[in-house]
Amino acid sequence: MKMKWSEMIVIFAITGVITVIGNTIGYKYPIEIAIGGYLILMAITLIGIALSRFLPLPMVFWISIVALLSTSPLSPFDKTILYYTSNVEFLALTTPILAFAGLSVGKDLNIFKKMSWKIVLVALAVYTGTFVFATIIAQMMLKSMGLIAATLP
Numbered sequence: 001m002k003m004k005w006s007e008m009i010v011i012f013a014i015t016g017v018i019t020v021i022g023n024t025i026g027y028k029y030p031i032e033i034a035i036g037g038y039l040i041l042m043a044i045t046l047i048g049i050a051l052s053r054f055l056p057l058p059m060v061f062w063i064s065i066v067a068l069l070s071t072s073p074l075s076p077f078d079k080t081i082l083y084y085t086s087n088v089e090f091l092a093l094t095t096p097i098l099a100f101a102g103l104s105v106g107k108d109l110n111i112f113k114k115m116s117w118k119i120v121l122v123a124l125a126v127y128t129g130t131f132v133f134a135t136i137i138a139q140m141m142l143k144s145m146g147l148i149a150a151t152l153p
Helices: 005-027 031-054 059-071 078-085 090-107 109-114 118-144
Strands: none
Touching (some): 005 031, 005 090, 031 059, 031 090, 090 109
């Protein structure tokens, strides 16, 4: 079941208010920059969602492509977009998103109970693999950029 556009916009608006408040109070960014950055992120997301409804690839793919194209040197707006979006802190943005995810999982607890204990093993394997490989990639990149001198044992 696809979510209605009106529902998505309401969720994005609530997330935006929480993000802007967190960004302004917690990270001391001016409110107009925080609002501008969030609105740009929201527009990129909505464009990606619209593309995924008409074209056969996943939503994450289209949102990523729109974000990449809008911030690439080919875009006439790249500097403006980068200025505003770089002033939206990741943690200010993820806090309301994780809250919504928690509420979503909470309403589906009966479904999770039916999946049995094996889902816990799968989740632990996925989380561990993601963390380990992200750490290895970060180590290699930081080492190649000369930002760290330590090496893996």
